[in-house]
Amino acid sequence: MSDPNDPMAEIRASFFIECEELLEAAQDGLQTMQDGAADDETINQVFRAVHSIKGGAGAFGLEELVSFAHQYETALDDVRSGKFTPNEDAMLLFLGCCDLLADLVDSARDGTDMDAARVESLLTQLRDVVGIEEEEEVSADEFEVTGISFDLDLPDLPDADAEPAPTPVYDILFAPNDDLYGLGNEPLFLIRALAALGELELQCDYSAIPDIEQFIPGTAYMSWSLTLETDAPEADIHEVFEFVDGLGKIEIREQGAPPSDPTETTEADEIAQNPNPPAEAELQAPASAGSDPAPDQTGTEPSSEEAVPPAQAALTKKPQKSNGDGGKGAPATVRVDLERIDRLVNLVGELVINQAMLSQSVTEADLPPNSAVAHGLEEFMQLTRDIQDSVMMIRAQPVKSLFQRMSRIIREASGAVGKTVRLRTEGEATEVDKTVIERLADPLTHMIRNAVDHGLESTDARVAAGKPPEGIVSLTAAHRSGRVVIEVSDDGGGINRPKVFDIAVSKGLIPADAQLTDSEIDNLLFLPGFSTATEVSNLSGRGVGMDVVRSAIQALGGRIVIQSEPGTGTTFSISLPLTLAVLDGMVVQVAGETLVVPLNAIIETLTLAAEDIRALGPETNVVQIRGQFVPLLDLGAELGFREPLESYVGGIVLLIAHENGDRAALVVDSIHDQRQVVIKGLQDSYGHVPGVAAATILGDGQIALILDPVDITAHASGRTNQAAPALSNAG
Amino acid sequence: MTEQPTQPDQSDRELLSFRVGEQEYSVDIMSVREIRGWSKATPLPRAPGYVRGVINLRGTVLPIIDLAGRLGLPKGEDSARDVIIVVCVSDQTVGLLVNAVSDILTLPLTEMQQPPEMAADDAQTFISALTIYENRMIRVLDLESVLPAKDGLAA
Structure with missing residues (x-):
């Protein structure tokens, strides 16, 4: 089962994608x-995510991952309870x-080996801190068969005979909803698992079948009333339903016990009365036939992927309970190959160009x-814009x-x-290409x-400066006038300017007498x-520092600005275009050439x-x-088109206007119009041209x-300010 | 040179020959993507003189190199009969501006000669081989050197 043949490879891939989402959650x-903002649901969410990873990993026989996830989950369960x-x-x-879990997922995906010592040391810490008992190693094989084969694996509860007390009888109502089937669960297995626990009688209610x-x-029409006579603790019964938790109405009540404990009942929002097993079985059959991975016990994927034909688009339906932010409904999402989107983006680009051609002909x-x-x-233009x-x-x-x-990096x-150090983030929902x-x-x-x-001082220095010992690095993102601004700031000592100056002089970057x-x-x-x-630490400072950062940002059409206040900290602001595909521009004429100036840079024309x-x-x-006073630049001359x-x-x-507030006035011959233009990179075909974005x-x-x-x-400032060419590069 | 008996494919070279000024050059036909008529290029600021600018090739931006300028040959007048040969070399696609496309030649590799060592000429460094065809000397361009690296092109 661990040998992935072709159909498995795809399911595996979707499992790993799923893992990323779960790890994120x-x-x-x-x-x-x-x-400190957690409520009861938060730990459940973490628990479920780890649990789902464990379940999925079990299905693929990823033992390392399973055993770690299991112990981690056990610790989390203690927190939960x-x-x-x-x-x-x-x-x-x-x-x-959680980081280690992510690494384990990565290593399982890439087939690399994990540092066993690291896993062991974290596990030891986990045991020490939480105080969980070291359990028997949980093998992946066991997980593969959960749900199906309790009847094979479970011991026959030998100690049950020792007690002559009457065997407790449980009434179980099981009314799955549609999602249970949608996620590839099969009631038959659950019922078999229950039967393995003891004497089971069941009554199927199929009155709702139309x-x-x-x-x-695919609709759940049936429900079951079960009577189970078993010595097994009630928890075992719950365990049978563990993987379908939230996917239907499940009531478990001991006969003679008071009416059901409300926490035990999962009220699904829509209770379908009468599922139809034969139809369902057929629906499931083609999906899980062939490679037949273990039935999905995770409550989330990967089986729903499996039910979709092997196209890249797979509808991801999350169970109602396992979504993140405090129980908001998870929107249905579609997973689409990035290539397809890129194709669409290109086509829309062509559409915009065609529309421009058409409007020119009409004019x-x-x-x-x-x-x-x-x-x-x-109307066509309006539509094009909306589509775009x-x-x-x-x-x-x-x-x-x-x-x-980044929080992991921190x-x-x-x-x-x-x-x-504590990371504080803001504007996480800001969307960027x-x-x-x-x-x-x-x-x-x-x-x-x-x-x-470099930014934050050492803890001692912080205390000495009267700051809280814990340093804060904040990461914020926001949309600002058609661009995205991402700021990285620390509350450290600010840039040590004399030191920076001395270093620049000693490295021959600037003359010693530079002002x-x-x-x-x-x-x-x-x-x-x-x-x-001064010393190359293993963290940063290999001499390939901020210049690499800056060129990476510039390659994205962005800019980076530093602000630093001695004693209070440093802020790096990165300003980026929202999209790399389209831009609103002003079409101008200079020296017989048509040029486009990004609209967001223009404050006014006069x-x-x-x-x-x-x-x-x-x-x-200069222009007043x-x-x-604003420097006046002749665009034609700056670009070398004319004297x-x-x-x-x-x-x-x-x-x-620049982001930093500097202004400049560019002379053009005439302004044609304002329009949306599709960005075609020059970098790929020609390379970077100074002054030209695309x-x-x-x-x-x-x-x-x-x-x-x-x-x-x-x-241009390099021309007027020959004294410091290095600085025009730097700025 | 007289006609040779037909050689097996491997030892033949198919060349597209074209005229730049008064001289005749050729490139390996496998590197040629298409040939198109002259259209006005959009000049690039601060580009070397032999870079005419960029044109729109079905939605992609194609830089145009004036081969005469690149080879250091006297630049004739632009005419509507000029032709752009779109070539693709090591993942880079550029257009070469030439005066006219003349012929497609199939020549045996054995007839290719190394150009003599003469350092003085600008154009010579761009030539990988010489051959004679119907009493005309055909220069085989080394496209790699005609198309500088992207950074060099940008410089």
Whole structure:
């Protein structure tokens, strides 16, 4: 069974995807508990996630994973039942176990070996802290057969004969709902398992089965009343139903005992009366035939995947109870191959270009403005935009998974340098393009490590500075004016500017007599080869630091800015485009070339009057706009399309703003219109062009360049500020 | 050179020959993706002179290299009869701007000669082999060197 043949490989793959989600849920819950915001449901959620992983792993014979998950689960169960109340250390241990569980899942997926000593040491700690008894090793084989083969494995309860007391009789009502079947459970197995416990009588209520015309396959029409005479403790009966918990109405009552304990009854929101086993059995048969993995005992996947034809799209239905945030209903989700979405995104891109071409032809045809064609086109444009927004939303994902990974980095990093650090996150639900999230992981990891290693002071220094000993690294995400801003900040000592300056001088990055502002010194951190760590720690500081982070961010069309306050901390802000596919731009004409300027960079457009322009030195001009002097840049000259003009009076300028508040005025010849353009990368075919972010295709089929106004002004300042070329790179 | 008896495929080389200025060059036909007429390219700022810009090739951005400029040959007037040869070399697709496409030649490998060692000429470093066909000297371009690395192209 552990040998995955082809059909199994797919189920395995979906199990591992499932594991990722479950681990996320578990970590989420643990985090909530650590923050002290947990309720009863939180620990249940963690428990269920670990339990589901264990169950799934059992089905695949992943013994290492099963045995660890089992002990972890046992510890969690003690917390759940209130036998053990975790303190701060125990929470850290639980989180560490969760990390290990994630590693075990990874190693099971990749077929690599885990460090057994690490597993053992965590388990030992777990036993010590929680005080659970070391159990017999739980083998995966046992798990494979749970549910089906209690009748084979369970001992015949020999000690039951010792007591002559009357055997207790239990009345069990079992009314599964549709999800029970949807998740690949089979009542027959449950009933067999019950029969293995003792004398079982059962009564099937099939009165709800409709006529064949109305019969809906997959609907639970039947329920069972069972009478079980057994010496086994009531817990054993519950255990039989453990995997279908929440998937129907299950009432277990000892005869003569008071009416059922409300906690034992799981009220499903919809109780179907009469399932139909033959029909169900047939529905299940093709799904689990062939490789026949153990029936899904996990309560969640992977069987529902299995029931779907081997297309990538698999409907994921979560059981009502196991969803995360405090019992909100889990929305139904569809798992789709990323390639398909990318294809769709590309097609929508083509659609936008086609629409632009069409509207250009309509304009050229010189039709009356109220013609049906013009109206139709307008609606078409609206639709295109809606489609595009929806497609982009498919690619968008909350940054939560990324932030969760960072909380692990914090734990490991703080452990490595012996500081107590807490991660505070905000805006986890902020959605960003999937590619952006994936490509942010490395730079963010680096920045978080930096924050822990260099940003925060040692615990002693913190106490001495009158700060709480626990350092705080916060990670926030927010949408701000059409971009996503992610901030990594620490409440450490801030950037040690004299030290940074000295290092830059000693590394020959700047002349020793350079006069630099605070923000220029901060930006020295981004220079290649700069590293403030005097000793290379194993955490950060290999000399490939922030410059790599910055180029990774720039490759995503983003920018990174540092703010640092001595004594109170440092904040790195990353500003990223929402999507890598489409952008709202202003189409302008410069020196006969059509260019696109991203709309979000433009504050306003104006026509220059003679009194607005002031010369500053031989070649530089500034514009006076509402009392502020802004550098005037001739776009044509900056891009090398023409010589600078003699006079800019009457010229049209675009006022551009940087994230850091700096402004610049770009001279253009004319403004055409505002439109959405599809971003076509230049990097792949040509490489990076300074001042140009990307290219796009216009309605007439011509390529227009999309400018990066910030890059243009940065290069321009290099021309006017020859003294410090290194800084124009840094800024 | 006179006609040789037909050789097995492996020892033949199929070349697409074209005219750049007054000279005749060729590239391995397997690297040619398509041939298209001249269309106006969008210039790239701060690009080397031989990079004409980019054109739209069915939705992708295709950089255009002016082969005459790249080889250091005198640049003739642009004409509507200029042709873009779209070539693909080591995962990079670019268009080569040439004056005219002349022929498809099948030549035995044995007739390929190493170019003589003459360091002075710019164009020479881009030539991987020489051959004679119907009394014309055909220069076989080394596309790898004509297409610099992406970073170099951007520089």
